[in-house]
Every structure is written in structure tokens, then in C-alpha cells.
Amino acid sequence: SVHSHSGTPTAARVSDGRRRRGWERLRQRRRGAWPGALEETTQDLQMSFAKKLQTHRPQSWSALPSDLAGLVLRRLPSHADHVRFADVCHHWRFSRQEHCLPPPLPWLAFPDGTFFGLPCREGAKESFKLHSSANYCISCGDWLAFAQNGTCFLMDPFSEITLTLPNLSSFCLVDEPVGIINGRDVLDEDMSGSLLQMDTAISLRKVIRCSELVVAAIVEIGPLRTVAYCQPGSTSWLVSELGSIGSVIDMMFYEGMLYVIDEFNDLLAINVREDNDNGKLRVSWIERLLDGAPCVLKLIQGGISYFESYLVESHGALLLVQRTIFGECDNNTIGGIKPVGIEFEVCQPDFQSRSWVKVSSVG
Template identity: 40%
Template structure:
């Protein structure tokens, strides 16, 4: 007797695109590196659409080096943007690379390929328009009177942008100056000129931040300043209407101690958990003894973090940033990020040796440097990554954090 055999129906083959959207989003949220997310989105159209739609925490920043190379920092590896060459950038702001040129300043987003055009530094609208530099004679020498203004520095060949912030689609702010002296300039993307208050005193601005819809700046005296912005009635362009003091700092300045050490400081402004923080970095330097020739050599760094108390107009020292917060500090761009979702420990500060040659009072005893991490809990610096390094004080083109955008 013959038994009929019924061939089973073939099971449908599973596909990556069949993975439920919530599972896809969970996988994506666990990827801390931009490079991994880019590979994720390339798997299939379904995953690429999910990568655009899912609300996921931002990826960790890339490290942009002076030679135009980019590195992931969690798993140190060289990162490239296919088809793009960005070796000529001179600064970084958020997701943008900055290319100053004689005919304008160009911002390029290497992730989205978007571009923004800003005016050249030679095109500045003065307020008042007839402003001139004022001088006086002291001991036969010409000095700025009564203090240094934009009119005293605007023709220098060393004039450059030390900080650039795209505050909104209609507002860009910049710290522009020479050495320790700079001024705040504003413009609208695509405009023909910057705007500056010509007779305002130039200051030793350390940093600037756009926080809760307002522009803030801090100088080496640790005073927090708010920059009030209005519109030019004739052109509609943004302009500084007033710079007012919000918090009076209690600064300290370099003093040589008995053991021939001297703390030099750098200040940063960064937003974290809705608060505006001032981070004070003390760089402990070795100083030659009395009558001994030599240079001031930079040593270990220590950090103190302060929160702006706007109600009482003072800085409040904080001992921790929280177990999920990490600060990425740099002269060009700083940012706080939550990292607990990536299984990483918080309460760390990642920082760069990114001093411009004409803004430092010390030298380095080594030719190369790298990024380092400061543990807030133990007040100690962790060793730098040996596979990522660059030359110290590479003038006008510094290492910087580059923060990817997922959208």
C-alpha cells in the first residue's frame, strides 16, 4: 500500500526589515558612535527610516584633529566622510566645520553636507558708523584711550575667530580678536557684514554660550555677562544693544608659589541638566627658580565646576555633575552629554590641550598631546589615548570636538 506524502509548505524567510520598529529603536539607542549608527542605517530602507524617526540619545562626539582627520574616541579608530575632504578647516562649532576665507566664512556640516555662508572679517558694520580709534601718549608711546576697543585691533593681521556659535537660523555670534583680547560680533547667515559696538571695551573673553534663548559670555575675571540683542531698524540684522553683568566672579590670577609652581587657568561655559555651568581648569605649571633661565612648563590639570545661580547672582560650586553626565570641553566647542544609556560611567570631564600660541602663558615639555579624562570623584586625570595625538599649539587650527547630528 502506498502512503501519500504531503510536501510541507516552505516557511517564509525572515528579513532584517521584519524586525519590529521598537526593537530597531532599542538597538539604535545602544550605539554610542556615529559611525555605528551610519552602518546601522545602511542595512536596509526599513532601518534607515527607523534611524530618522526614532528619538534616540545623541551619539558621542568625534575628535577633529588639526590635520583634517577625525577619530571616534570610545573605540579609537580613524573616521572618514566618503567623498569629502576637509583638511582646510580652521575651527569647529557643534556639527559644523569652519572655513574662514578672504571673501567670507563658510560653515560645512560633514554629516548632512549642508553649508552656511557668513561675512568675511573684513566686512564689519560699525556702530556708530563713524567710529575711529582713540589714542593718547604715555612716555612717548601711543596707547589705546581709554581702553582697547574694536577700532584698535580690527586691522591686525592676527585677527581671527576664536569662538563661533550658530545660536539660531537667524543669528550667529563670534568672539573675534588677537591674543587674549577679543570682542563680540553678530551676524545673520547670508548677510554681507558683521555688526559690532565699536567703542565697547575689548575683554579677555574666555568663552561664550547660548543658553535658554540668551547669549552669555565670560571673561578671565569670571564675571558672567549677558549680551542683549536687538535688530537694526534699517537692515533687520542682529546687533548688540547692551552687555550687562549678571554674576560678579571671585577670580584668581597666576601667582608663583614658594615651590616654583604656578596655576594658570582656562574657563568654559557649558549647559548641563538645564543649568549653566562655569568650569575652571587650573593648569599647574613648573616655573624656573629665581635667576634660573627657562620656560614656564604646563603640568597636570585640575577642575572645579560652578553653577550659575541667577536668583542670587553668584556662582555655586558643585562637587558632582551626576553619574550620567560627561563634559566634553574645548576652546572651540564644549557640551555636556548623558552616557548612562551606553553603559558608561559619568562624572568625567574629557578635555583637550588646545591652546592658541598667542593666548598662553606657558609651554609644553612634549611635542605631541592628546585628549584626557578627569575623574570628578577622585580628582585625578586618566592617561591619554596613545593612538590619537597631535602637535601642541598648532596655531589657528586646533583639535576640537565635533558633535554629530542624527537628523
């Protein structure tokens, strides 16, 4: 073998040098001190990614198939999530309208446009605010009713679709067979007519959109509380004389029919439709289905009780809810009455016996 002057073999020195340079290069690469190699690796990755994009270009989220959108919607627990889903794009909004989802739980709507949902997802409370919903006067299903300086309109706070209603100072009697409701005559036949001649405006108590052509409302005109109808975009409210028989307390549009309860808790069914001849609304028939539910007077010592009745729908059934609020006289409370208790009773209709039947469960 060939030796150097120092006596160390030349081949061994060369091998050791290569090994040291290899370790140094590896340490530099780990420290990021080899920019050329890093640059080369990055360029390779970018080129590879670009090729994949060219061969497998991803679709837009707006192209999410409707059946998959339905699966997503059914897993969203609250109505607020459904609203947010529909706000993403037109395609997702159409998907939400296309799928039949379970009805949402009611929301509490406050005058400033704030909505509070009932607790869900392990007690979590949800809320959101729609500034366009502030200062409404009544909520009615998916709609909010606005009444300002006599003008009146309905608005869907989510889609902001608006329906113009007649001015509150413009009204007349509706064409209806009031005098033949199950053979029961109208009391004080001229009462409604005289009130309608008064220089006054009606005030809204409740509004329901029955269909695209019919909006019904409980209105007050002086001492008369009755039902009025209109068509969106029309110029006048059509007032019923039902309030002359007994003040209308509540109403509900149920299975294609308008149901009303009066102060005696009598249940009446009303069929309102558009006249084929002139296109105006008319009441084709009114039928009294049930006699009033018996009200048991409940008193507390040194206090008073206040009753209210409501029509509600639960699991497809029409129910009457009677609420009793108990109060005590208290001069330190606004109104002089301090609420101390509340009770609810629920009745369902028995059409064979023409009476309300109390129930202890709604399923």
C-alpha cells in the same frame, strides 16, 4: 518449486539481485553519482522557493518601520553607529532625525579630518576619517568652521551641508545698548571704533550657530577680543563693543540665550534677534547676571601657572570650569615651559547672590 540447473531456487536469486541493485543505487546516490535524481531534487526546491517568493515577497530594508528603527538606534552604543545607520538610505536617515536619542559623548576632531571617540563597549576605541573635514580651523558643536584666504563657512561633516559666512575682512559695529549694561559704562568708548577703522581682518577664536538666522563668534581685532554676529549668507560681521569692557573669554548658547564670560569671569546674557523693520541683526538687551568668580592664585616653586575658564552644559545646568596648568621652566621644551600638573574647579551660578558657587560633583 522450480529449480535451476545449479540447484539454486530461481525466486531467491531474483530477490538477491534486486537487493544488491538497491544497495548499489543507494551508494551511488550518497556519492553524488546519480545526477538525474539530484537534478530532479534541485528543480523541486527551486520551484518551491519561487512559489514562496510569489506568495510572500519580502519587503526592502528601506521600508523598516520607524518605531523599529528607533529601537535599533537606541541599542547602538556610539555616535559613529548612529551616523552609519543614517547613511544606509534616506528613510533610515529620516528615522534617525525623528527619534530623540541620548546626546553623544564628545569626539576629538583633528585637523586632517580624523575623529576619535571616547572609549566605549568595554574600552574599545572608535575612529573614522572624513576627507571633506580636513583643514578646518574650529569645531563648534556639530559644525566645523573653515577660514581660507578671508572666506569663511560652516559645514556639517556628516551631511556636508554648508553655510556661507561673511568675509573676515568685512565687519562693522552692531546696534547694541552697550553703555547701559547694568549701569556699567563702556571703558574707552572710542576704542572699538578706532580699531574697526584699521586695515585688518578679524580672526576667529570660537563659532556658535545659535539659530538658523544667527551665528555668533569670539573674534580678535588687534588687541580687542570681543563678540561678533552674522547671518548665514550675509556680507558683513557685526562686531560688539563688549571687548572694550573686558576681553571675552568664552560663550555658550543655552536655553535660547547667548551667555558670555569675560576676563573677570563676569557672566552676561545677550539677546540677539532679527530686526522686524530691516531684517538685520540687532542686540535688544545685554544683562550682567553674575560677578566674576574668585580666582585663587596657585604657585609652585620655580614654576608658573596658567588659568583658563570655560562655559559648559552638564545635565541641563550651566557651569563654569576653571582650568589651571602648572609648569616649570625648561630650556629643552618648546616654549621654555614644561607642564607638570593640571587642576579643574567647577562652579555653578547662584543668581540670587549674583555669584559663582563652587561644586564638588556634577551628578
